[in-house]
Amino acid sequence: MCLSIPSRVTKIDKISNMATIDTMGVSxxxxxxxxxxxHIQIGDYVLIHIGFIMNKIDxxxxxLSLETYREILVILEAEDER
Amino acid sequence: MKDRLELKDFYSGFRQAEVIKSxxxxxxxxxxxxxxxxNIMEVCGGHTHxxxxxxxxxxxxxxxxxxxxxxxxxxxxxxxxxxHAIALAQLSNIILVTLGDMIKVPGSQSSLQDVRxxxxxxxxxxxxxxxxxxAKENSDKTIIFFAIGFETTTPMTSALINQVIIQDIxxxxxxxxxxxxxxxxxxxxxxxxxKIDAFIAPAHVSVITGSKIYDxxxxxxxxxxxxxxxxxxxxxxxxxxxxxxxxxxxxxxxVQYSRSVTKDxxxxxxxxNDKFFExxxxxxWRGIGDIAQSSFRLKDAFRHLDAEVRYRDKLSxxxxxxxxxxxxxxxxxxxxxxxxxxxxxxxxxPSRPLGSCMxxxxxxxxxxxxxxxxx
Ligand code: SF4
Numbered sequence: 171m172c173l174s175i176p177s178r179v180t181k182i183d184k185i186s187n188m189a190t191i192d193t194m195g196v197s198x199x200x201x202x203x204x205x206x207x208x209h210i211q212i213g214d215y216v217l218i219h220i221g222f223i224m225n226k227i228d229x230x231x232x233x234l235s236l237e238t239y240r241e242i243l244v245i246l247e248a249e250d251e252r
Numbered sequence: 253m254k255d256r257l258e259l260k261d262f263y264s265g266f267r268q269a270e271v272i273k274s275x276x277x278x279x280x281x282x283x284x285x286x287x288x289x290x291n292i293m294e295v296c297g298g299h300t301h302x303x304x305x306x307x308x309x310x311x312x313x314x315x316x317x318x319x320x321x322x323x324x325x326x327x328x329x330x331x332x333x334x335x336h337a338i339a340l341a342q343l344s345n346i347i348l349v350t351l352g353d354m355i356k357v358p359g360s361q362s363s364l365q366d367v368r369x370x371x372x373x374x375x376x377x378x379x380x381x382x383x384x385x386x387a388k389e390n391s392d393k394t395i396i397f398f399a400i401g402f403e404t405t406t407p408m409t410s411a412l413i414n415q416v417i418i419q420d421i422x423x424x425x426x427x428x429x430x431x432x433x434x435x436x437x438x439x440x441x442x443x444x445x446x447k448i449d450a451f452i453a454p455a456h457v458s459v460i461t462g463s464k465i466y467d468x469x470x471x472x473x474x475x476x477x478x479x480x481x482x483x484x485x486x487x488x489x490x491x492x493x494x495x496x497x498x499x500x501x502x503x504x505x506x507v508q509y510s511r512s513v514t515k516d517x518x519x520x521x522x523x524x525n526d527k528f529f530e531x532x533x534x535x536x537w538r539g540i541g542d543i544a545q546s547s548f549r550l551k552d553a554f555r556h557l558d559a560e561v562r563y564r565d566k567l568s569x570x571x572x573x574x575x576x577x578x579x580x581x582x583x584x585x586x587x588x589x590x591x592x593x594x595x596x597x598x599x600x601x602p603s604r605p606l607g608s609c610m611x612x613x614x615x616x617x618x619x620x621x622x623x624x625x626x627x
Contacts, residue, residue: 173456176263177259178259194259201379203414203415204524215257215262217456217512220351220379222381222408224404224518225518227262227511233255233257235510236254236257239265242271246277
């Protein structure tokens with residue numbers, strides 16, 4: 171029950187304080203009640219937990235992790251060839 | 253480096269088999285420098301699930317092992333509280349609303365699924381907010397939201413209470429079972445026989461609370477903590493970070509899941525929690541026993557919303573222990589493995605669970621049953 175799911179914000183309804191989010195092709199509603207106003211914009215990546223946006227996901231940070239993984243692969247492959 | 257990510261990268265990027273393998277190599281190198289066995293407790297059941305599902309254990313050198321921790325909110329709920337849900341659901345004019353994870357959890361006599369089959373109005377929702385619609389559509393009935401979960405889920409209950417007050421909904425009550433992560437970790441460490449050397453802590457809890465809730469573990473117990481995401485690459489990277497700390501003689505709280513966890517967490521969610529909740533004196537954890545300050549209750553100003561207060565005369569406070577064959581307690585304490593249970597997979601299965609660790613997909617017994625276990 172506890173897992174949070176990466177999703178993307180596609181619509182924001184300020185009156186109901188709800189966002190429409192895309193979770194790998196599935197469109198759903200999630201509440202913005204736990205998020206500071208103006209913190210979330212359309213196109214942002216967010217974590218969803220039981221119908222709420224719990225936080226934004228930092229895209230740059232995720233990119234940096236993936237880049238680090240790529241570098242690790244390159245280094246280990248080079249070591250294997252030696 | 254790419255300059256934009258697609259949504260799928262958040263999943264596939266952190267599940268790449270080659271990256272998992274390369275971390276296994278890095279971990280093996282670091283593990284050669286250890287001079288004794290290293291036992292790492294993954295506190296959260298979600299992590300246990302990842303370890304079993306992706307076979308991470310089998311990728312690690314023999315001197316590194318996991319101890320599966322007590323972080324599954326369904327598994328730690330004592331039977332008497334499940335019995336509360338069942339008793340409330342059977343009262344007339346009540347609709348009991350809760351999350352789907354509670355469906356099959358066995359109380360002392362039956363489960364919510366059983367009483368629903370016998371006519372009780374029990375509804376399983378995806379989001380706590382769904383109960384508002386149920387309350388509006390059933391104004392002649394009392395809706396009781398049976399709230400479960402760790403710090404991750406507490407703010408969602410707070411947000412629901414907030415909406416109930418704003419929208420002036422008069423027919424809703426709450427039965428609160430929100431528990432906290434650090435307190436049981438301390439109880440485990442206070443046990444002289446514990447073998448825990450380091451912790452992998454759950455990212456989603458710290459998305460809300462921040463990583464600071466673990467500061468006392470390196471400081472007062474000399475145990476490193478890495479706050480980790482749930483994808484297999486996240487977990488392998490976290491293991492590597494723990495090994496680096498140990499080999500470099502560091503002991504600190506580090507955040508692997510920096511893409512969404514900060515030191516201070518989600519302040520708005522914390523403020524909402526502070527508005528409605530305060531710590532209870534004690535909560536009885538299934539299999540572990542009473543732990544002081546390890547759960548939340550509604551503040552006095554909101555006690556009129558508390559189903560435990562309103563229906564005090566209908567709810568028993570007697571303590572009920574698990575079936576005598578069930579060793580969930582020792583599993584939750586990290587002293588036993590599901591395989592040590594005599595009825596694992598025979599009498600006790602996910603379709604007919606005897607104990608709570610077999611009920612939730614995050615329970616250790618259920619994870620072992622689903623994904624098997626090779627040495
Ligand atoms: S297999 Fe079943 S009975 Fe045995 S410890 Fe796990 S939940 Fe309890």
